Amino acid sequence: MSKPVPVNRALPGLPPAYGLAAYDSLGSTNDEAKRLARDEGAAHGTLVWALRQTEGRGRRGRPWISPEGNLYASLVLRPGCTPASAAQLSFVTAGALADTLQPLLPEGICQCKWPNDVLLDDRKAAGILLESETDDAGNIEWLVVGVGINVQHYPQESEFPATSLRNEGGRLDEPGPVLVRFVQAFSTWYDVWKEEGFTPVREGWLQLARGIGGPIAVRLADRTLNGIFADLDEDGALLLDLDTGERRRITAGDVFFPGLVPSGSGEGT
Known part of the structure; x- marks a missing residue:
């Protein structure tokens, strides 16, 4: 199979530490970023951006619907840390997305x-x-952070209610400028994490969190647990207070809120 061919596409305002590899179409930006990291030794900060994906995916291999007009990008990072610490980069990324x-x-x-x-x-x-x-x-040799943002489009039927920037009247509705803003925000959050550790990232994420202190349902692989979203622990695991008085530490699962139930059979966003 031939390698994807990058195109010449500028992103004015992109921080100089990030090198852009832009494509019209990819199967998956994460797959291309992993190939570049594994096979070509791509440097920390390599940014893979595609206008559309044909095989986009989210967590647990769920399909990620990827029409042109939304944002699909992946960053190659070489953080030089343990896998447990690298998992904290999900919260770094989420905070950067919210700030974007x-x-x-x-x-x-x-x-x-x-x-x-x-x-x-x-x-x-x-x-x-x-x-x-x-x-x-x-230790982590490389890590790829993939992000998808609904800029112009969103699925009408999805497991969790969805929307897009355009649908919300966003001041920007073009993927390129949104990507620049995300990378700028990510750079700030990442530097804090590298220099100060997870504590300030955790505190920043908690200020942005949906559902803290309130009732949630957490769907696990074999059951659903209901309780109060009490906190994040020092590693980013969700702490759930059950009606029995037991506190459960959850490292993987899908969270739902009362009144926001699955609205369709589709997967991904």
Whole structure:
């Protein structure tokens, strides 16, 4: 299979530490970023951007509907940390997405939904997918942060209610300028994480979080748990207080809120 061919596309305002690899179409920006990291030694800060994806995916392999007009991008990072620490980059990315989208909204509130979605007025507008590879010592060799933002389009039927920047009257509705703003925000959050650790990232994410202190349902692989979203622990796991008085630590699951039930059979955004 032939390698994807980048196109010449500028992104004015992109921080100089990030090198752009732009494409008209890819199967998946994450797959291309992983190929560049694994096979070509792509540097930290390599940014893969495609106008559309033909095989986009979200968490747990769910399809990510990817028409032209939305944002699909993946960053190659070489953080030099353990896999447990690298998982914190989901919260770094979510905070950066919220800082990207909130200033673009004439009205409405942007919030983070555990573990890796961003909501505009309780409707999903962006998602995150982290994938990585370790070295012989078990540390992160490279990590790819994939983001998808509903800029112009959103699915009418989805597992969680969805929306787009355009639908919310966003001040920008073109993927390129939105991507520049995201990378600028990500650079700030990433630098804080590298220099100060997870504590300030956790505190910033909690200020943006949807559902803290209130009732939620957490769907696990084999059951659904109902309780109060009490907190994040020091590693970013969700702490759920059950009616029995037990506190459960949850590292993976899908969160739903009362009154916001699945509205259709579609997957992805």
